[in-house]
Amino acid sequence: xxxxxxxxxxxxxxxxxxxxxxxxxxxxxxxxxxxxxxxxxxxxxxxxxxxxxxxxxxxxxxxxxxxxxxxxxxxxxxxxxxxxxxxxxxxxxxxxxxxxxxxxxxxxxxxxxxxxxxxxxxxxxxxxxxxxxxxxxxxxxxxxxxxxxxxxxxxxxxxxxxxxxxxxxxxxxxxxxxxxxxxxxxxxxxxxxxxxxxxxxxxxxxxxxxxxxxxxxxxxxxxxxxxxxxxxxxxxxxxxxxxxxxxxxxxxxxxxxxxxxxxxxxxxxxxxxxxxxxxxxxxxxxxxxxxxxxxxxxxxxxxxxxxxxxxxxxxxxxxxxxxxxxxxxxxxxxxxxxxxxxxxxxxxxxxxxxxxxxxxxxxxxxxxxxxxxxxxxxxxxxxxxxxxxxxxxxxxxxxxxxxxxxxxxxxxxxxxxxxxxxxxxxx
Amino acid sequence: xxxxxxxxxxxxxxxxxxxxxxxxxxxxxxxxxxxxxxxxxxxxxxxxxxxxxxxxxxxxxxxxxxxxxxxxxxxxxxxxxxxxxxxxxxxxxxxxxxxx
Numbered sequence: 001x002x003x004x005x006x007x008x009x010x011x012x013x014x015x016x017x018x019x020x021x022x023x024x025x026x027x028x029x030x031x032x033x034x035x036x037x038x039x040x041x042x043x044x045x046x047x048x049x050x051x052x053x054x055x056x057x058x059x060x061x062x063x064x065x066x067x068x069x070x071x072x073x074x075x076x077x078x079x080x081x082x083x084x085x086x087x088x089x090x091x092x093x094x095x096x097x098x099x100x101x102x103x104x105x106x107x108x109x110x111x112x113x114x115x116x117x118x119x120x121x122x123x124x125x126x127x128x129x130x131x132x133x134x135x136x137x138x139x140x141x142x143x144x145x146x147x148x149x150x151x152x153x154x155x156x157x158x159x160x161x162x163x164x165x166x167x168x169x170x171x172x173x174x175x176x177x178x179x180x181x182x183x184x185x186x187x188x189x190x191x192x193x194x195x196x197x198x199x200x201x202x203x204x205x206x207x208x209x210x211x212x213x214x215x216x217x218x219x220x221x222x223x224x225x226x227x228x229x230x231x232x233x234x235x236x237x238x239x240x241x242x243x244x245x246x247x248x249x250x251x252x253x254x255x256x257x258x259x260x261x262x263x264x265x266x267x268x269x270x271x272x273x274x275x276x277x278x279x280x281x282x283x284x285x286x287x288x289x290x291x292x293x294x295x296x297x298x299x300x301x302x303x304x305x306x307x308x309x310x311x312x313x314x315x316x317x318x319x320x321x322x323x324x325x326x327x328x329x330x331x332x333x334x335x336x337x338x339x340x341x342x343x344x345x346x347x348x349x350x351x352x353x354x355x356x357x358x359x360x361x362x363x364x365x366x367x368x369x370x371x372x373x374x375x376x377x378x379x380x381x382x383x384x385x386x387x388x389x390x391x392x393x394x395x396x397x398x399x400x401x402x403x404x405x406x407x408x409x410x411x412x413x414x415x416x417x418x419x420x421x422x423x424x425x426x427x
Numbered sequence: 428x429x430x431x432x433x434x435x436x437x438x439x440x441x442x443x444x445x446x447x448x449x450x451x452x453x454x455x456x457x458x459x460x461x462x463x464x465x466x467x468x469x470x471x472x473x474x475x476x477x478x479x480x481x482x483x484x485x486x487x488x489x490x491x492x493x494x495x496x497x498x499x500x501x502x503x504x505x506x507x508x509x510x511x512x513x514x515x516x517x518x519x520x521x522x523x524x525x526x527x
Contacts, residue, residue, distance in 0.1 A: 321496060321497075323496060339492075341458070341461065341465075341493065341496060342458055342461065342462050342465065343458065344456075344457060344458050363457070363485075364456075364457055364483075364484070364485045371484055371485075372457070372484070372485045372488065376488065377487075377488045380488065380491065380492065380495075381488075381492055382488070382489055382492040382493070382496065383457070383485050383488045383489055383492070384457040384458035384461065384485060384489055385458060422462075424462055424465075426469070427462065427465040427466060427469055
């Protein structure tokens with residue numbers, strides 16, 4: 001047996017650090033704004049794009065150990081299979097308890113986007129005799145919008161997907177939402193808990209009440225918020241991705257008891273009939289471990305991230321011709337984005353990268369497509385020159401406060417440098 | 428980001444057309460259409476209306492955003508055969524911020 005037993009590791013969160021790789025929550029010094037950042041050693045990186053990882057260090061240890069003990073097919077009847085089944089059940093119990101639901105309501109799917117698309121499909125299929133129309137905000141994940149547009153195009157009926165407008169901060173227009181839900185044939189509503197690109201939270205209570213008035217279940221996409229923000233309660237179907245709480249890529253689909261949901265291709269014995277792929281048990285174990293670790297430190301992590309993002313927002317907003325977008329207060333604690341006129345996303349991300357910073361961008365020039373971020377576009381904000389920061393958990397990156405201090409000092413000169421290079425500084 | 432047509436004289440059409448100008452940014456990638464719009468406005472203080480011809484999809488969002496950020500008025504986006512024409516009313520001349 002391995003010394004790092006994941007069977008006990010996914011038990012109740014330990015009161016003392018379990019293993020040497022766990023880092024204490026890094027406190028924020030009172031004078032963080034005046035403290036100069038520690039100079040970067042050659043080759044050191046400052047991670048400010050943590051939307052997809054890395055793993056929480058304890059979850060990484062759990063994953064390694066679980067590969068040894070949890071590799072077997074949990075449907076098999078031999079000893080190894082039964083052990084894998086027990087570990088999978090335990091993982092499900094941990095995640096369910098964290099979300100405040102019953103284990104039978106929780107299914108693990110191969111990825112968050114897969115779970116999100118499945119969530120919508122299941123509600124729509126169960127309601128197929130009443131209609132086929134999806135109502136979603138214009139800033140939803142592409143796993144909702146792309147298949148929705150494809151269905152509408154295939155049926156030659158644009159009304160099958162309503163993309164409800166948002167305001168300049170990215171928040172849902174509730175009047176438009178109510179109007180869209182009132183259209184006959186609407187059977188499924190989809191809304192994010194908060195947007196992972198700009199951080200803005202959505203009014204879930206009001207949105208669910210509006211959907212409920214028409215008997216329409218609300219699918220809530222919490223892929224950007226679980227583990228970082230309060231677990232939402234106003235939903236009928238909930239979707240998460242273990243990456244948001246420091247876990248590996250693993251989709252979580254929660255169908256509240258009593259909600260009409262059906263997937264026609266189900267095999268009843270696999271994940272409560274919500275997928276045809278058994279989860280790889282080590283991923284589920286690592287996800288459960290990461291949840292416990294992250295839940296334990298969340299209040300402090302939230303406070304630290306919120307203050308750091310406030311600092312970035314303040315620093316970016318004084319750069320000439322730069323706007324910081326998204327709601328400044330009613331937002332995720334750890335996400336911030338800003339756009340600067342006259343620079344392209346590729347150049348500005350490259351300039352930060354050369355200084356050691358890993359940041360993301362929603363600009364078209366940084367992706368393989370010509371289309372910029374549909375989120376920025378729906379908000380009516382500048383799509384070029386976009387920089388997005390997703391702060392890592394302090395346990396993942398203990399130097400995050402120092403990295404942010406260095407980033408704050410680098411924003412203005414970096415944007416200015418790119419503008420000089422492009423010959424647009426006089427504009 | 429090479430911008431094949433960017434050497435075609437950014438504000439050339441603006442110089443001799445009085446208070447209206449057309450910026451032909453067809454085929455250019457973001458942020459070049461907005462850069463050329465801003466240059467046209469900054470180099471011809473008398474300009475009142477600028478029409479930007481663009482094929483880059485980002486221009487549909489970035490021309491209105493530029494107007495909002497710089498205090499100009501976005502009039503309309505007109506779909507043409509193979510491009511879009513964005514009409515901008517210059518509300519006040521952009522003042523170059525020299526000391527950046």
